[in-house]
Amino acid sequence: MTRPVTKAALDRSSSLHEVFALPEGRALEICLKLQAAILEHRLAPGVKLSEDEVGEIYGVSRTVVRAALQALAHSGLVAIEKNRGAFVAKPTIREAHEVFQARALIEPAVARLAADLITDTQLDDLRDHLEAEHDALHAGDMSRALFLSGGFHTEIADIADHRIYAGMVRSLISRSSLIIALYWKRSDTACESHSHHALMDAFEKRDGAAAESIQKSHIIDLHSGLDLKEKRAGGISLSEALTV
Template identity: 45%
Template sequence: MATDTSSTGAPDRVSRIRNGLLLAILEHRLLPGTKLGEDEIGQIYDASRTLVRAALQQLAHEGIVEIEKNRGAFVASPSPREARETFEARCLIEGAIVERAVKARSETWRVRLDDQLAAEADAEARGDHRAAIRLSGEYHLLVAEMADHELYYSLLRELVARTSLTILLYRRHRVHFCGVDHHRLITDAIVSGDAVRAKALMIDHLKEIEAELDLTETEESSASLADILQG
């Protein structure tokens, strides 16, 4: 474990740790409930516990990590209700984002969107599911970047990460279903300047992803331990 707690370059080092953990979550390499030991992370990134803790606090603020007193930090495990609220928030925010993106359309943005779609298609073709999952999230963030709204972008970045955790926990099938075909339809609508269709396609796309999840609430038993064991 590194012991250097010098503030020189600390923000960059914290960002490196935070981004590395987030990428592992987005690519489904770190699963919900995984314990994030400060010492082990510090050894991986050659960083002090102070820097590791700062990175974990950032992720906790974003709802990606849960920090429990006397137990440490864990990759968050969203409840079904939190999962539904995440998708509801994404529909509201991304509906507004895609409308702004249509207004910002240009040849430069068309090329960037096409390049993104090509990267997604390539990942799917070679069976690289981790890359496909990461790239699908990056597509939504690219549209948000195109919309040029800093708050929307910041919020969506958090929601994309929470969505990744939700899919890991509640997907019915072990397949990647945020497909490039849906993204192509949305892109075509954006490029053609059809804001109404682009918004409808984006919301339908998000609702379809949510529909593939099993978000059934399970009722907690009100029976006491004695009732259960002696019943």
């Protein structure tokens, strides 16, 4: 009755392919490249992502491009409109509020978990990350600084070692990147860096309560740094009329 187990089956049982519903192979590659481009603000919200165009750029068929775009749509970075195509998502003011509300609920809980679990090597990694963020800021590379700032938050989620929370945080951070691109008001971003350093201190002390509290304040502060006053809507749809 026992049959020789196939090689592939053995691989499966051992490997931790718990990557959480990402498209596999080629599609994932394109998915990540597009995601990076969007998160680094090299693709502005509202820009059209033509299937043929993207496919030709990366040398793949529309089939795989569609898979990648669909995945990005699920993570909220891309909006797909029937018979019209895919566009870099352009979060509404309402969605911006909702995203930061959700972050203010989830990320503090995640920070507390992370503080209890963080290892010394992970502390080192976080410190390195913070330094890179600092460097980018000093070099005036705002896009990269913002990108790294987001990465700081997702890294914490990974440390918390909670797949569900990690997925949620990743999605929320991605949307936040677009939201900040559209609605950022404050000119100084030093505040960010300060909060992140305070978080580092809490992590070093393994003080979960402090980490939770700091993270909550930090996100509320970020939220208040946005200009979400409706008036922009008109201006945006105008510029949209010109560019699209």
